[in-house]
Amino acid sequence: MSEPVEVTPRESSVLRISLRTAAIMLAFTLVFTALMAGTYKATEPLVAASLLAEKLRLIGEVLPPGEYDNDLMADAITLPPQRSLGLDDETRIWRARKQGAPAALVFEAAAPDGYSGRIGLIVAVATDGKLIAVRVIAHKETPGLGDYIDPKKDKNKTRPWITQFSNLGFDSVPPKKWRVKKDGGRFDQMSGATISARAVTNASSRALAWAVKHRDALFALPANGRFEENKP
Amino acid sequence: MNNSPYSLKPASVQSVMLRVLFALLPGLAAYVWLFGAGILVQIVLASVTALAAEAVMLKLRGKPLMMFLGDGSALVTAWLIALTFPSIAPWWLTVLGTLLAIVVAKHLYGGLGQNPFNPAMVAFALMIVAYPLLMSQWPRVGATDFAVQWEAIFGSRQVLDAVTMATPLDALRTVLRDPEQRAMIGGILGGKATFGNIGGRGWEWIAAGYFLGGLYLLQQRIITWHMPVAFLATLFAVSGAFALYEPERFAGPGFQLFTGGAMLAAFFIVTDPVSGATTPRGKLIFAAGAAVLTWIIRTFGAYPDGIAFAVLLMNIAAPLIDMYTQPPVFGHKDKRGDSP
Amino acid sequence: MTSYLFVVLGAVLVNNVVFVRILGLCPFMGVSKKLETAIGMGAATTFVLTMACGASYVIDRWLLIPNQLEYLRTLSFIVTIAAIVQLTELVIQKTSPLLHQVLGIYLPLITTNCAVLGIPLLNVSLRHNFLESLLFGFGSAVGFTLALVLFAGIRERLEAADVPIHFRGTAIAMITAGLMSLAFMGFAGLDKYK
Amino acid sequence: MFEAILVMALGAIVLGAALGYAAVRFRVEGDPLVEKIDAILPQTQCGQCGFPGCKPYAQAIAKGEADINCCPPGGDEGIHKLADLLGREFKSLSAEHGIEKPKSVAVIDEQACIGCTLCIQACPVDAIVGAAKQMHTVVGAQCTGCELCIAPCPVDCIRMVPIQETVDTWKWKYPVVPIRQAA
Amino acid sequence: MSAYKDIAWNGLWKQNTILAQVLGLCPLLATSTSLVNAVSLGLATIVVMMLSNFAISALRALIPYEIRIPVFILIIAALVTVVDLAFNAFLHDLYLVLGIFIPLIVTNCIVLARVEAFAAKNGLRAATLDGLMMGIGFVWVIALLGAVRELIGQGTLFSGIEMIFPTLSGFQILPVEYPGFLIAMLPPGAFFVLGLLIAGRNWMDARANERIREQRIHHQGDQATDHANSAPA
Amino acid sequence: MIPKLFTFKGGVKPASHKDESADTPIRVAPLPSRLIIPLRQSARAVARCVVEPGQAVLKGEVIAAAEGPMCTAVHAPTSGTVLAIEPQPVPHPSGLPAPSIIIEPDGKDRWIDLTPFDYRAATAQQTRDYLRDCGIVGLGGAGFPSHVKLGPGEKGIDTLIINGAECEPWITCDDRLMRERAEMVLAGAAIMRHITGARRILVGIEDNKPLAVESMKAAVEKLGERAIDVIAVPTRYPAGGEKQLIRVLTGIEIPYGKLSTHFGVQCFNVGSAHAVFRAVAHGEPLVSRILTLSGNMAKPGNFEVLIGTPIRELLPLAEPRADTDRYLMGGPMMGVALQSLDIPVVKGTNCILAGSPTLFPPPPPEMPCIRCGECAKVCPAELQPFQLYWFSRAKIFGKTQEYSLFDCIECGCCSYVCPSRIPLVDYFRFAKGEIWAREKEKAAADIARQRYELRLAREEREKEEKAAKLAAKTAAGREKAAATLAIAERPAATPEDEAKKSLIAAALERAKAQKEQAHPGNVSNLTPEQEAEVAAIEVRRTEIREMAKPHLRQDD
Ligand SMILES: Cc1cc2nc3c(=O)[nH]c(=O)nc-3n(C[C@H](O)[C@H](O)[C@H](O)COP(=O)(O)O)c2cc1C
Ligand SMILES: Cc1cc2nc3c(=O)[nH]c(=O)nc-3n(C[C@H](O)[C@H](O)[C@H](O)COP(=O)(O)O)c2cc1C
Ligand SMILES: Cc1cc2nc3c(=O)[nH]c(=O)nc-3n(C[C@H](O)[C@H](O)[C@H](O)COP(=O)(O)O)c2cc1C
Ligand SMILES: Cc1cc2nc3c(=O)[nH]c(=O)nc-3n(C[C@H](O)[C@H](O)[C@H](O)CO)c2cc1C
Ligand code: SF4
Ligand code: SF4
Ligand code: SF4
Ligand code: SF4
Numbered sequence A: 001m002s003e004p005v006e007v008t009p010r011e012s013s014v015l016r017i018s019l020r021t022a023a024i025m026l027a028f029t030l031v032f033t034a035l036m037a038g039t040y041k042a043t044e045p046l047v048a049a050s051l052l053a054e055k056l057r058l059i060g061e062v063l064p065p066g067e068y069d070n071d072l073m074a075d076a077i078t079l080p081p082q083r084s085l086g087l088d089d090e091t092r093i094w095r096a097r098k099q100g101a102p103a104a105l106v107f108e109a110a111a112p113d114g115y116s117g118r119i120g121l122i123v124a125v126a127t128d129g130k131l132i133a134v135r136v137i138a139h140k141e142t143p144g145l146g147d148y149i150d151p152k153k154d155k156n157k158t159r160p161w162i163t164q165f166s167n168l169g170f171d172s173v174p175p176k177k178w179r180v181k182k183d184g185g186r187f188d189q190m191s192g193a194t195i196s197a198r199a200v201t202n203a204s205s206r207a208l209a210w211a212v213k214h215r216d217a218l219f220a221l222p223a224n225g226r227f228e229e230n231k232p
Numbered sequence B: 001m002n003n004s005p006y007s008l009k010p011a012s013v014q015s016v017m018l019r020v021l022f023a024l025l026p027g028l029a030a031y032v033w034l035f036g037a038g039i040l041v042q043i044v045l046a047s048v049t050a051l052a053a054e055a056v057m058l059k060l061r062g063k064p065l066m067m068f069l070g071d072g073s074a075l076v077t078a079w080l081i082a083l084t085f086p087s088i089a090p091w092w093l094t095v096l097g098t099l100l101a102i103v104v105a106k107h108l109y110g111g112l113g114q115n116p117f118n119p120a121m122v123a124f125a126l127m128i129v130a131y132p133l134l135m136s137q138w139p140r141v142g143a144t145d146f147a148v149q150w151e152a153i154f155g156s157r158q159v160l161d162a163v164t165m166a167t168p169l170d171a172l173r174t175v176l177r178d179p180e181q182r183a184m185i186g187g188i189l190g191g192k193a194t195f196g197n198i199g200g201r202g203w204e205w206i207a208a209g210y211f212l213g214g215l216y217l218l219q220q221r222i223i224t225w226h227m228p229v230a231f232l233a234t235l236f237a238v239s240g241a242f243a244l245y246e247p248e249r250f251a252g253p254g255f256q257l258f259t260g261g262a263m264l265a266a267f268f269i270v271t272d273p274v275s276g277a278t279t280p281r282g283k284l285i286f287a288a289g290a291a292v293l294t295w296i297i298r299t300f301g302a303y304p305d306g307i308a309f310a311v312l313l314m315n316i317a318a319p320l321i322d323m324y325t326q327p328p329v330f331g332h333k334d335k336r337g338d339s340p
Numbered sequence C: 001m002t003s004y005l006f007v008v009l010g011a012v013l014v015n016n017v018v019f020v021r022i023l024g025l026c027p028f029m030g031v032s033k034k035l036e037t038a039i040g041m042g043a044a045t046t047f048v049l050t051m052a053c054g055a056s057y058v059i060d061r062w063l064l065i066p067n068q069l070e071y072l073r074t075l076s077f078i079v080t081i082a083a084i085v086q087l088t089e090l091v092i093q094k095t096s097p098l099l100h101q102v103l104g105i106y107l108p109l110i111t112t113n114c115a116v117l118g119i120p121l122l123n124v125s126l127r128h129n130f131l132e133s134l135l136f137g138f139g140s141a142v143g144f145t146l147a148l149v150l151f152a153g154i155r156e157r158l159e160a161a162d163v164p165i166h167f168r169g170t171a172i173a174m175i176t177a178g179l180m181s182l183a184f185m186g187f188a189g190l191d192k193y194k
Numbered sequence D: 001m002f003e004a005i006l007v008m009a010l011g012a013i014v015l016g017a018a019l020g021y022a023a024v025r026f027r028v029e030g031d032p033l034v035e036k037i038d039a040i041l042p043q044t045q046c047g048q049c050g051f052p053g054c055k056p057y058a059q060a061i062a063k064g065e066a067d068i069n070c071c072p073p074g075g076d077e078g079i080h081k082l083a084d085l086l087g088r089e090f091k092s093l094s095a096e097h098g099i100e101k102p103k104s105v106a107v108i109d110e111q112a113c114i115g116c117t118l119c120i121q122a123c124p125v126d127a128i129v130g131a132a133k134q135m136h137t138v139v140g141a142q143c144t145g146c147e148l149c150i151a152p153c154p155v156d157c158i159r160m161v162p163i164q165e166t167v168d169t170w171k172w173k174y175p176v177v178p179i180r181q182a183a
Numbered sequence E: 001m002s003a004y005k006d007i008a009w010n011g012l013w014k015q016n017t018i019l020a021q022v023l024g025l026c027p028l029l030a031t032s033t034s035l036v037n038a039v040s041l042g043l044a045t046i047v048v049m050m051l052s053n054f055a056i057s058a059l060r061a062l063i064p065y066e067i068r069i070p071v072f073i074l075i076i077a078a079l080v081t082v083v084d085l086a087f088n089a090f091l092h093d094l095y096l097v098l099g100i101f102i103p104l105i106v107t108n109c110i111v112l113a114r115v116e117a118f119a120a121k122n123g124l125r126a127a128t129l130d131g132l133m134m135g136i137g138f139v140w141v142i143a144l145l146g147a148v149r150e151l152i153g154q155g156t157l158f159s160g161i162e163m164i165f166p167t168l169s170g171f172q173i174l175p176v177e178y179p180g181f182l183i184a185m186l187p188p189g190a191f192f193v194l195g196l197l198i199a200g201r202n203w204m205d206a207r208a209n210e211r212i213r214e215q216r217i218h219h220q221g222d223q224a225t226d227h228a229n230s231a232p233a
Numbered sequence F: 001m002i003p004k005l006f007t008f009k010g011g012v013k014p015a016s017h018k019d020e021s022a023d024t025p026i027r028v029a030p031l032p033s034r035l036i037i038p039l040r041q042s043a044r045a046v047a048r049c050v051v052e053p054g055q056a057v058l059k060g061e062v063i064a065a066a067e068g069p070m071c072t073a074v075h076a077p078t079s080g081t082v083l084a085i086e087p088q089p090v091p092h093p094s095g096l097p098a099p100s101i102i103i104e105p106d107g108k109d110r111w112i113d114l115t116p117f118d119y120r121a122a123t124a125q126q127t128r129d130y131l132r133d134c135g136i137v138g139l140g141g142a143g144f145p146s147h148v149k150l151g152p153g154e155k156g157i158d159t160l161i162i163n164g165a166e167c168e169p170w171i172t173c174d175d176r177l178m179r180e181r182a183e184m185v186l187a188g189a190a191i192m193r194h195i196t197g198a199r200r201i202l203v204g205i206e207d208n209k210p211l212a213v214e215s216m217k218a219a220v221e222k223l224g225e226r227a228i229d230v231i232a233v234p235t236r237y238p239a240g241g242e243k244q245l246i247r248v249l250t251g252i253e254i255p256y257g258k259l260s261t262h263f264g265v266q267c268f269n270v271g272s273a274h275a276v277f278r279a280v281a282h283g284e285p286l287v288s289r290i291l292t293l294s295g296n297m298a299k300p301g302n303f304e305v306l307i308g309t310p311i312r313e314l315l316p317l318a319e320p321r322a323d324t325d326r327y328l329m330g331g332p333m334m335g336v337a338l339q340s341l342d343i344p345v346v347k348g349t350n351c352i353l354a355g356s357p358t359l360f361p362p363p364p365p366e367m368p369c370i371r372c373g374e375c376a377k378v379c380p381a382e383l384q385p386f387q388l389y390w391f392s393r394a395k396i397f398g399k400t401q402e403y404s405l406f407d408c409i410e411c412g413c414c415s416y417v418c419p420s421r422i423p424l425v426d427y428f429r430f431a432k433g434e435i436w437a438r439e440k441e442k443a444a445a446d447i448a449r450q451r452y453e454l455r456l457a458r459e460e461r462e463k464e465e466k467a468a469k470l471a472a473k474t475a476a477g478r479e480k481a482a483a484t485l486a487i488a489e490r491p492a493a494t495p496e497d498e499a500k501k502s503l504i505a506a507a508l509e510r511a512k513a514q515k516e517q518a519h520p521g522n523v524s525n526l527t528p529e530q531e532a533e534v535a536a537i538e539v540r541r542t543e544i545r546e547m548a549k550p551h552l553r554q555d556d
């Protein structure tokens, strides 16, 4: 096959060759598509499992598995885009229950005003109005400067910056004080990178407020339901 | 034995470079007066590093050492690095930046005269990308305590908070980033905090010093008028137009021209003959392009001062600019200067 | 409207294919020794990439997603691209021999330019709509062309520079590309500005 | 699975037919590249490149069978031009094939020549004149300096003589630069 | 045997895809931000190269000349998809990190180039070996690049290894106070380090060439004396 | 009428040093002990020698005749005997020898019979031929044959420019000539105007020579001429360059590759005009010229010197100082350093400058170009010398041509100002030379390719013919007995071949013997490198023999 085939381009042979190449092409395609399809079928469950594990790991960051006993994946509802949470896309809210009683909400939020754009967060809010934990799941803050909001990058390993919000609610920190110190609030910021801290702090405050406000409506929805703002 | 011409005008690279250093002195004096002597430490650091790096590279490349070390170009690069870095930057930052400038940006391309990128600006861009925090901690006006600066450069950086202050450009950027704080913008642009009210918080006096030095360079015919005029005029025009359009959002020309490295750039950086455009029209395009990019990056970009990136971006375009702005040759004025 | 402008500008400058997304480097390194070839390659790529983005959007939305065949994306995209390249060649050979002479030799090279596959795949992961896909493809290709042409300009000059012997050729070209990409980092943040 | 195969099969048939058609219809004839390469080669026809003449070497380069740095008479200059033409990286003259030498012409020692015509047959450019049993002479202007006539001569009467410089052929030298060439 | 040696030598050094042919740069530069990423992508590439070289060498008699490129691409794309799916299933974290660069192995010029230049003309064993060696040639370069960038960039090695072996973790090589040099991890750093690697290769080649030249001169000297001895006879 | 003056871009103002030699009148140099007259009068043509050694010649007698359109005749500068015709060093940057006629003067300086030429009665062509036979070439430096320049051109000539600018420092020969012989110069110009049919004459003189301007103006008055304007042009090197002077006086820019006649202008040096006058009015061929001796000399001045006078014999006239380390022919900007003092004065020699380390210090070592653009500012051709340099240095000649290398007039302004002390002009001369050489090589290669292909075709044809013959012979042979088959198989082994073989064998013997005598030991005393090379050639020879086999005829 390494040698070009000698052909004289007569019309009939053109047709014949076209057909022949089409047939060969077809044969190859069939074989290799089958190969792919087979692999796909074989790996499908594994891929699904990986995806699930990924989700659970993320949720586990903000809500320790001991805090609930229901199947979070099953007990989820759909959240249409929420401006107040900074979300432009549809997301899911997971409802944690302990012994049947509502325990916490886990949902995504976003700070649109990071130094380099959106900072994606995942937040867990307990039914008693406390923010259990918040974690950054996606950001583009300047490496080495604004990226301390992600505990993996935070130099302070023992008490990463983002853990200072854990287990606080508006009862202990009133909304006016839920700000970085530079803005007169009570949360620390890293000097030189206040913008990132401010963005996360404000976004977590908004998320907490939103969760507190809609807590009951959210738990009231059926599993796999859809949250609509204006419905009671 | 050489060939004709046998008589030559007395001129040398060294004298050109020394005059450039001399022209930097007024700006430097203002710097020391307003921000303390830390900058002198940086200049020494950068100069020593530059000369050492230059010497090592020359040796490795088998070039005559004294002839090139004495040409002064490494010193110009070193001084410009020191002047564009924060004067309280830790010592290793200056040293690393200078080293990279001389080794990578200059000698890997063949040394003096061959580098397509401005070495000083390469150093600045590399360092601000790698160490944005360290590169944006500037001393406070009047905080001239040399001991503190020395400590900041060579010792711990704990002392810093008291003596640093966001530069006007940085402050502007912070405010612009945060919608809630837009209201403060007037205060920054007014810039009444210290000396003049041109908006520089002290930086304007240094800029004036550079302006003076630039005039000297023009008078000495080391630079031509094209670059500074095109750069300053374009920056003036663009920022002026936008400031008229929406003054509460865009800083005006006074602010843009007298903050950051604008004046230094206009006379000392865009004019770098080696990495810039060389034809008369090319020089105008080069400098105007650098000004527009500077304004864009300052106004919309992630980095507070856009000069280094603007200059590097124009460096990239310089060969093409030169290629397309060849002046017509004697006798070929009707068509482009191509030979028959 | 401005958001479309941002897509194009973002693709050309801020997220330049070559310098930020690191795609299409082989032709960037290989076809940048002379200005004319750089321009030819850029033009050919621009055409093919824009077409490829449109076509792959259609295939993805109408064929793959409805049938849950996302795993065939790579295959169907690349085959589509190969077909587009071939078709383009046929069409310009018939309609414009001049254009064929200019672009002809670059077309076959495009199939192995990973930007041509990478950009359609990015379109999918960035969830662009049809128009955005087209513009993103076009912008990326313009960004590629820009990078290529500027690089060729510098390389023509570097050709004559007294570069240390072991750095001549590809090594210094890499360093230059690095410095160019450093310069393009100056555009960071432009696409975030609102 | 079934859709997958169907979708791909459809594509394959269309593509295969189109390509088969195109391949036959638009076959490119001839190879202008060889001519372009040949135009760069110095036409010394000396065979040092390992091919019997410049044209065969040009063909080999065009086919990708030979490297571009095998022609000593062309020197670095020629390699640069080839690299430019083919968009390849320059590499210095391969030592296996010889080294660049000053341009020379063959001179026949007329006392020793026995008129055997062997050199005439060896000369690729017919630069030697003379008939059987008569003394032969090299026409200097036509000699390419390929040295092919030296080997066949049974009495070793042919020498290569470097071409002398005259006021007419003198060129300005490369200015002697005190800066040493890059290490 | 020496043919196989040649194949190996070509893949590892002489025709090294990156250092000599300057192909396959995008995955190389984009994924070499850390040693683990680099090696992972490199291994994926080896697998694809071996399999595609094998498959095409095996099927070469069946592929008509006119449609060889589409068929090659088809085969490569299918194999890449298989590898992609495998990553997704077994190394999901890594799959997320490497992003579009696994599918992009399809357009990795090296794969197509080797298939076309070698597999399509050679037997099964040679072709597979060529794929392996070319792949290894790619891996060692990308691994070196990844290691250097990671080390300079953040002073560690093997960070992210937990994505593959959850029980392991990376090493902090340089002192913790090392401020890191972010550039190394960013695109400019990728170009710089690769530029230095290529310069290093040029340097080693130049040294080798010099040695050959010296040997040759020696050798020729020997031959000359031989010649002188045999001349009178 | 004072015409409006234009300017040219660029140019430099080196110290003029005219005073040293400008104020002493022209003196006639004494007869030298021998004269060396190169047959090559300009870069373009070599005259055909018509004398033989030992022949006696008179002053003004033709010793070499014009051959070809670009050639002029050469005359004996004085009466005497032809000593030899042999290569001698000539004024050329190479210092290489070129064929020259050597004449020993008899001291009598006897002219041939001189008859003035009535140009008014002759046609223009006849006058031009006359000037050619008088050996008139441009005395401004390039030595271009004046009769060619006086030709009609495409559109005729409107303006004749007489170049009295003398822009090079130190040189004052034209200045003196204009001061002392203004009328002759103008009369010569008028003759040229007559030949060309020009409407007006413009005389351009740099304004640092006010006395020359005065004198020329006075001469115009005296002759009552209307259409001659004497114009003082600003002093700036190279205002005397033909293109620059034309630009200054008329505003016309003559591009490279176009002749000035294309624009209706022609330019002559004042010395050329003077020579034309002498040839026409007195019938004197060009055998002497005025030149300046200056520089590091105690008594600089201007002298009327016979063509062919060795420089060595001139120098005592001006008494060079002790620290003189070199002599230049021409000015400091464009002159050529003399490699030997035996080099003779030629028609284009306008100055001999003595140099000393203080006067013309050796340039400091070259630094890399910093692209400061100084050179571009001063280049009168409006080039970008640093770009040309960038590519010339790297030997990328194609690019140098793109940047108009050939528009460079080699004036040296760029080298003069360069702060990096780069000998820019040297790079440009080098690049031009290489490009010309390459063009020649290319032409040679094309011929070689043609000849090679012809030969291949011929061999192919012969092979076919032979095959046909062979086929015929075999067919015939088959019918014959099996015994003769062997012959049929090797039809090439004809008796002729046998004879040839024995001849070769005999000759081999002879040659071997001869060789041993003729070249005893040209293979001994070889250095190891040489031996290695011999061995390498030997190896290659065998290889090539193998390779060439299919290409050689198989019959022996
Ligand atoms: C290149 C660069 C990147 C920066 N990145 C961030 C960042 O990611 N997050 C942040 O909060 N500030 C960042 N900053 C700093 C801001 O510009 C601003 O200086 C800082 O937020 C002011 O905060 P301070 O009041 O704490 O000094 C960056 C600055 C520079 C120059
Ligand atoms: C190849 C060539 C042909 C020329 N032919 C003519 C010609 O036909 N007529 C003419 O008037 N001058 C002719 N010239 C003369 C030039 O225009 C010019 O006057 C001459 O080169 C002397 O100028 P220079 O001393 O500045 O070098 C010719 C020059 C060259 C190089
Ligand atoms: C840079 C330069 C300077 C020149 N300067 C003079 C000059 O000062 N006087 C002069 O007569 N010719 C000068 N020439 C020569 C003229 O260009 C031109 O050849 C000459 O005037 C033609 O006259 P001719 O043919 O009679 O020699 C100069 C040429 C060049 C290139
Ligand atoms: C007017 C002028 C401006 C210069 N500007 C710079 C500069 O911005 N950056 C720099 O590294 N060197 C500068 N230099 C020095 C020198 O040109 C530079 O080191 C070269 O780029 C080294 O090859 C300048 C020199 C002159 C004469
Ligand atoms: S080596 Fe000789 S035969 Fe081969 S290309 Fe060069 S000149 Fe021609
Ligand atoms: S004469 Fe000899 S050296 Fe010259 S071309 Fe012929 S064979 Fe070659
Ligand atoms: S004057 Fe010299 S240093 Fe300046 S640009 Fe010209 S060549 Fe370069
Ligand atoms: S020598 Fe040539 S390049 Fe230099 S100034 Fe004169 S004309 Fe211009």
Ligand code: FES
Binding pocket: C023, C024, C025, C026, C027, C112, C113, C114, C115, E023, E024, E025, E026, E027, E107, E108, E109
């Ligand atoms: S890998 Fe070759 S173009 Fe991206």
